[in-house]
Amino acid sequence: MSLQDRVAIVTGAGGGLGRSHALYLASKGARVVVNDVGQEAADRVAAEIVAAGGEALPVAASVTDEAAVGAMVGRVMDAWGRVDILVNNAGILRDKTFAKMSLDDFRLVVDVHLMGAAICTKAVWEIMRAQGHGRVVMTTSSSGLYGNFGQANYGAAKMALVGLMQTLAIEGEKYGIRVNCLAPTAATQMTHGVLSEESLELLSPALVSPGLLALVGDEAPTRAILCAGAGHFAAAHVTLTTGVQIGAGSDAGEQVAARWDEVADRGGEIVPAYGFTQAERELAGAGLGAQVAVVQR
Numbered sequence: 001m002s003l004q005d006r007v008a009i010v011t012g013a014g015g016g017l018g019r020s021h022a023l024y025l026a027s028k029g030a031r032v033v034v035n036d037v038g039q040e041a042a043d044r045v046a047a048e049i050v051a052a053g054g055e056a057l058p059v060a061a062s063v064t065d066e067a068a069v070g071a072m073v074g075r076v077m078d079a080w081g082r083v084d085i086l087v088n089n090a091g092i093l094r095d096k097t098f099a100k101m102s103l104d105d106f107r108l109v110v111d112v113h114l115m116g117a118a119i120c121t122k123a124v125w126e127i128m129r130a131q132g133h134g135r136v137v138m139t140t141s142s143s144g145l146y147g148n149f150g151q152a153n154y155g156a157a158k159m160a161l162v163g164l165m166q167t168l169a170i171e172g173e174k175y176g177i178r179v180n181c182l183a184p185t186a187a188t189q190m191t192h193g194v195l196s197e198e199s200l201e202l203l204s205p206a207l208v209s210p211g212l213l214a215l216v217g218d219e220a221p222t223r224a225i226l227c228a229g230a231g232h233f234a235a236a237h238v239t240l241t242t243g244v245q246i247g248a249g250s251d252a253g254e255q256v257a258a259r260w261d262e263v264a265d266r267g268g269e270i271v272p273a274y275g276f277t278q279a280e281r282e283l284a285g286a287g288l289g290a291q292v293a294v295v296q297r
Contacts, residue, residue, distance in 0.1 A: 001028070001217050003025060004028075007030065007033070007082050008025045008032050008084065008086070009032075009073075009076065009085065009124070010087045011116070012035070012037075013034045013089065014036030014038055014042050015036075015041055016186070016205055017139075017184055021205075021212060022056070023048060023209075024210065026054035027052070032049055033056075034049070034059070035060075035061060035090070037061070038060060039058065042058035057075065057076065059076075063088075063120055064111050064116050064119065069119050069120055073123045082131055084128075084134065084216075085136075086134075088137065090116055091112055091139065093109070093154060097152075106156075109153040110153060113160075114161060118164065125177075132175060134172065134176065135177070135216040135220055136180075137212065137216065139184065140161050143158055145162070166238075169222040169223040170274055173222060178220045178222035179222055180220065180223065180224045180225070182208075185208070185227075202230045207228075208229060239269040240270055240271075241264060241266055241269045242268045243263055243285075247286075
């Protein structure tokens with residue numbers, strides 16, 4: 001599988017996982033925009049790509065700065081005329097228990113991870129729609145999917161990226177845009193102090209980046225959540241159980257509590273094709289059956 005002549009933007013690519021992503025995509029033939037907040041770091045990674053025979057454009061810009069991101073995309077279009085791939089990788093940590101966490105630190109993490117990804121995606125979205133092709137990767141995390149002690153801000157931002165991915169995948173489908181999530185486990189500056197030294201040795205970022213090829217290639221899925229680390233790859237899903245029809249009786253709350261095991265029984269659970277699947281199932285359970293019609297705005 002080749003990405004020859006595809007143009008890829010990787011944010012936060014001056015080191016760690018982003019650097020690994022940039023080098024890997026370049027090795028598959030992509031022209032890579034190496035984005036980082038620091039010009040020196042971006043230059044260094046771009047030089048590595050060029051030294052290996054690839055093409056790279058280093059651009060310093062914060063993903064939270066709309067004007068800087070817009071200017072970056074403008075430079076890419078001037079240089080290469082298209083944007084095929086966006087890997088939203090830039091991120092930060094501000095770990096503390098929720099009791100000790102300031103709201104400023106909560107907002108900062110959400111701003112970089114969630115708003116940064118939204119700003120970068122918005123900057124390339126119309127380009128991808130017009131060219132009838134696009135691949136966007138959001139970087140989620142097991143902290144968002146399943147929770148982690150001391151990471152309320154990070155987990156909230158990372159799960160929000162899953163919601164962003166789900167909707168953009170639906171909206172982009174008819175334009176040839178496929179949107180997926182990558183949930184990496186890798187030894188980077190962000191994970192030092194969180195994982196043991198022995199674990200860090202096994203979790204090279206280079207063992208995560210190959211998962212990108214499945215998410216950005218011509219045959220890429222859409223709305224997938226790929227979990228990757230130490231050379232192991234798995235898919236995560238947001239599911240919906242069959243549930244129980246209880247109705248509107250005065251004891252409905254008591255019934256839900258008493259029948260909780262049935263409500264939560266995972267036998268027969270599904271991965272909904274879109275969010276209104278829940279409403280359709282609920283109205284069908286209330287007796288509307290095939291007459292259910294949900295108006296989507």
